[in-house]
Amino acid sequence: MQKRTTAAMVAAVVAVATLGWTLGSSAGADDPGAAPAVPRITEPPEAPVPASGTGRDPLTPAEITRARDLALAGLAVTGPGGATDVTGAAGPELLTIRRADGEPTARRADVLAYDYRSDKLVKVAVDLTAGRVTGTFAATGMQPPATPREVAAAVDLLWRHDLGDLMRERFRQATGAAPATAAELQPSAQTYTGEPCTAHRCVMLLLHRPGEPYVDLTDLVVDLSAGTVVRLP
Structure with a gap:
């Protein structure tokens, strides 16, 4: 009976020692007064930004780029010829690109630009879902905030x-x-x-x-x- 008791005590001591080693209590193993190790916390990776939003979601970076490209291409065909930007270079001064209200199933954008040659504010309506310009409008006397x-x-x-x-x-x-x-x-x-x-x-x-x-x-x-x-x- 005594042998069994001694063997059980030895096994318990070994188990406790093994448990302590497994938990990784390296701080304090050799120096009992050392502060416990701070667990490392990693931030989860950011989710990739989708190419297109849905419904009334804000425009994604990819949609903004697509709206700009479609608008500039549309202005080259239907817009005022010889438009210039604030530096005098060819092409209108791009002011802002915003999501346009409309059917929740379609993604639309309004591209606002300023033509310094004619001193007109130009709005290009873009259907991002169809990938085409649906209208181009120009007006004088309208001055959105400066870029x-x-x-x-x-x-x-x-x-x-x-x-x-x-x-x-x-x-x-x-x-x-x-x-x-x-x-x-x-x-x-x-x-x-x-x-x-x-x-x-x-x-x-x-x-x-x-x-x-x-x-x-x-x-x-x-x-x-x-x-x-x-x-x-």
């Missing part, structure tokens, strides 16, 4: 214009130092539709440097269509 590319062009125009000296002087008066380069400025803009810009694409710039207040430039309007800057009375 980052247009804002950058406006900053460049103001910086190189004679009124850029006035802008730099206002920075000096407001902050103690005039900007040395346009790259120092953090810009945003709002479209302006009053006189003398009722027929052109114009913006008012909001400029500041990081950590500093905005400088009042509300009397300066950048006319992107004419490539100049005007001062309001």
Whole structure:
């Protein structure tokens, strides 16, 4: 009986030791005072973005690219000839691409662009399900928000214009130092539709440097269509 009891105790000790080794308690095996190992947690991989959405889902990146390509191809055939973008290059200035409301079974998009040659906002209706342009529309007097590319062009125009000296002087008066380069400025803009810009694409710039207040430039309007800057009375 004693032999059996001793054998059982030895087996229990071996089992406990084996269990501890299996659980991987390496921190503390040699150093009982060491902190326990932190378990590694891995993030699950991101699910692949589908090529096409369904119903009223937002447009996928692939659908946005497809809508842009179909719209530009459609404008080349049916749109205003000789359209130019904000830099004067051939082709309209792409503003935004958005999902169009319609039948939930069809995927549709509206592509908005601006033709600087004719100063018209152009909308191209695209049926992504059928892969074709269903309509092209143009109108004057409609000015959606400026794109980052247009804002950058406006900053460049103001910086190189004679009124850029006035802008730099206002920075000096407001902050103690005039900007040395346009790259120092953090810009945003709002479209302006009053006189003398009722027929052109114009913006008012909001400029500041990081950590500093905005400088009042509300009397300066950048006319992107004419490539100049005007001062309001």
